[in-house]
Amino acid sequence: MGDPLAERAMHLLRLGSGYYPGDDREKLPDPDRFLVYRVSDTEHVIMDREDRRDPEVTILTSSLLNPRFCLEGWYSKHMGQLRGFTPQEIRKLRGRPPGPAMGVPLGQRVTELLQNNGPYEKDLVSYTHPERFECLRLHDGSYEVRDYAKAFRTPIPFHLLLKEMFNVVRWFKSTLTRAYGKLRDAIAANAPEYDILRLL
Numbered sequence: 001m002g003d004p005l006a007e008r009a010m011h012l013l014r015l016g017s018g019y020y021p022g023d024d025r026e027k028l029p030d031p032d033r034f035l036v037y038r039v040s041d042t043e044h045v046i047m048d049r050e051d052r053r054d055p056e057v058t059i060l061t062s063s064l065l066n067p068r069f070c071l072e073g074w075y076s077k078h079m080g081q082l083r084g085f086t087p088q089e090i091r092k093l094r095g096r097p098p099g100p101a102m103g104v105p106l107g108q109r110v111t112e113l114l115q116n117n118g119p120y121e122k123d124l125v126s127y128t129h130p131e132r133f134e135c136l137r138l139h140d141g142s143y144e145v146r147d148y149a150k151a152f153r154t155p156i157p158f159h160l161l162l163k164e165m166f167n168v169v170r171w172f173k174s175t176l177t178r179a180y181g182k183l184r185d186a187i188a189a190n191a192p193e194y195d196i197l198r199l200l
Helices: 004-015 071-082 087-094 105-115 168-189 191-199
Strands: 034-038 043-048 057-060 133-137 143-147 152-156
Touching (some): 004 034, 004 071, 105 133, 105 143, 152 168
Antiparallel strands (some): 034 043, 043 057, 133 143
16 A cells, blocks of 8 residues: 555645745745655654654544545645744745645555456456546545445445555455355355245
8 A cells, every 4th residue: 555645645745845934035946845654653854854843743544535635735834833934924925725634545546456356356458447446535534445346335444545565456356255255155055945936
């Protein structure tokens, strides 16, 4: 899985580079200015090479999990305060509206990995639809994988999505195999009923 939250955070922060309070707008933005990484189950660190601090700036992982969270706007306000600017100065120095929100990077990563690592059990060789899989974030914050080729859906444990070493493709293949096994057992258990119906 890696850390899609950190990768998305770095991308969004780079979009705002040069526009944070105190930034030199005449300077060409450094594409490697930001480094974001997880330090615990609840926090990520934001390392800014143009404003190193001890300790480094931290942000709650729960914020990065919020699809509507605007990281660029949060960082602008936070760094403006650390650099001694007033709220009025921070708003004035922004010079442009905040960038995109976090979105659902965990779901997007799962979708990409499943889409690019088939085939799966009992797949049709000819099935290569580019939008076969989707990993949705549901209203309660849980996640669900949908395989439209098989009309199959299954919840995916949220805590696994936060593990960088989690192999989502292997997990899905195992889940699919178990689902086929349960279906086969259900059909076998009901076989006598089908035989009786055929005799009627």
